[in-house]
Amino acid sequence: MTTAEKRLGNAANFVDERIGAAGWVKKSLNKVFPDHWSFMLGEVCMYSFVILLLSGTFLTLWFDPSQRDVIYEGVYEPLKGIKMSAAYASTLDISFEVRGGLLMRQIHHWAANIFMAAIVAHLLRVFFTGAFRKPREFNWILGILLLTLGFVEGLFGYSLPDDLLSGTGLRITSAIIQAIPLVGTYISFFLFGGAFPGVGFLPRIFTLHVLLIPGAFLAVITIHVMLVWYQKHTQFPGPGRTEKNVVGHPILPVYMAKAGGFFFIVFGVIAFLSAVASINPIWLYGPYTPGQISAGSQPDWYMGWLDGLVRMAPPWETHAFGHTVSWNILIPALIVPGILFTGMAFYPFIESWITGDKREHHLLDRPRNVPNRTALGVMSITFVIVALINGGNDILATNFHLSINQIMWFSRIGIFVLPPLAFVITKRLCLSLQRADRDLVLHGLETGRLVRMPSGEFVEIHEPISPQKRFVLTSHEQAPALELSATDARGVKRPGAIKNKVRARLSKAHAVGLPKVTSEDLKEIEHH
């Protein structure tokens, strides 16, 4: 043993005698993670969150979240002498007078946009591969919670600089709060400290934005990652991969090096974007006053679909007992997202109720092998995209010389027609892909080589695929639909007959698929 090793050993021993975690660390460092690009989307979320924390901390050093009036005397000429809030003035100072301030602001905002985009991408990966199934339902719900927190945190961050766009967003926020029946106006008064825009809202959301919500984020992210750690990562099917093992690289050294390097790559991409592309140029928007608004006012993209739903809502209102119920805001901004997010959170339980599958799953599904779920996912994406298109209707209208009214009617009709259409098309596509897989297993790869037989006949040579590939294409299980009869064995009508009928229908739809290739099929084809 060299002196250096001896010294290191002594130091390690000193720490271990006081902490006693050596055994746990040793076990943990041998933990294995499977390798797939889509498994790194969650890492993008985590790394951009770290970047948000760092850049956000930098911004708090100069930001003044106060709504008190000041006269701007900074370096930006077109706003000199204009009355504005201290929040807006300090954001201008960060942008123009703090060294590296504008870059930090842009890093913070681009990181936020990428954070939310990565969450959505990560969520889609988990959904389409069925990674949310037992035992990971709770972690799925935590993920939905993180997404929801992200909406709120993003909205608050967008509102804090108190520029014209921020204020417009807050105006809509206050309108949505006021649309809650009975208590809405009271809640709005309490939050804003009076009638809109009030004097207290910015300092309040500042505390939430920099303290409470990041704290909640940290807590939920920790549980989220700990659960992945404890329950182990899922993996795609392949030879040697089972429900009982994990195939991949151990944490040290390969995985750690890759993950650590990937952090710097994510940081690099965000810093690159922030260096070359302007985001939220608040000095152009001007300070917020309730009397002003800009054409083409838009929320950040992750709120854009909600804005689009509000924009397409017909002007329905009910007046009763001295109260106004604004259905035009209540339905698109609260009821529809409420239903969507509740449905999304409970989807793992809904699916297991439909399939009757209560087993643990650690092997992922290939999306085509579960056509119903995949189609449902694409249907949801279509819904959000139609809403998002309508959210940007004014921008689309000016830039593509369209009529804003036509876009609105397209979305009003499209929001009902296109998602079901996407469902049907996706399901057919999945079945076609299954058919292609089946062909590949049975007939092999088309080589493009034509051979002329002695008889004069031309045939194309097909090469059999590798056993590994054949395994991947045939290893999935195909559970049959639930058999739920309306009567029991003695012919007595069961309670909850309608519920069973619905469940059987759903189960049947879920189990649709091409029968996968069996060894009998293969043997038969070998005879030919």
Add this chain to the structure above:
Amino acid sequence: MKRLSRYRRHRAAGPFLLVVALLAIGTTFNVASATVAQSPNSFARTSAIEEGRQIFLKGCSSCHGLNAEGGAIAPSLIGVGAASVDFQVGTGRMPMADMSTQAMRKAPVYNAEETAALAAYVASLAPGPAIPTDAVLNYERDGSTAEGGELFRNNCAMCHNFAGQGGALTQGKYAPTLMGVEPKYIYEALITGPQSMPVFSDKTITPAEKLSLIKWIKSAENEPNLGGATMGRIGPVTEGLLAWVLGIGLLIGIAVWLTTKAR
């Protein structure tokens, strides 16, 4: 003399004399009328109005009526003033390329002289806003950028966007971009209210304030892109697009690359 008298009774003498006489009258008229056009003062204005009327009859009257009284598809031009004509014709909006929702800016059909003649003709029909002179338009000296910004956000941004990039109105109509628009035309648009735009009279926005507005618009036009590429200065839509396409796109590409190398 002998030669002349010899041909005096020639067959072609009559027609020849007729041609000479016509040429003489024509030349005299031409010279005479040219002299009239060159002389300044009220006489010139009358002729510009006349010239404008001729252009109007050829190019505009089929829609606006023979006496500019308007018709089923075009408004009356009586009382719209020279500023209105200068704006509409000078920016190429009139004559319209087609009868779609809105006349758009394009290369002008008439040159400066013809436009001035048209303006003079329309202004002669009834009093209306006049074309602002260069002396009036000295926005660099008489305007204030900060005040202009405040006025812009109060009066213009709701249609023309916070940075004057233009925005959508109903039924395919739109507020055009203000980038690259000459100060004269901005001023004329303010006092005449073309198409969907309201009139901002000198009582609503004083001439000095109008110059401030112009100064702010010009400063927005010349403002360097402080934060990097602006992607059209139209707000979060293009930002979100870039975050997905370039940001997530690049990161997924790198993730694919990282995991492929390991195999």
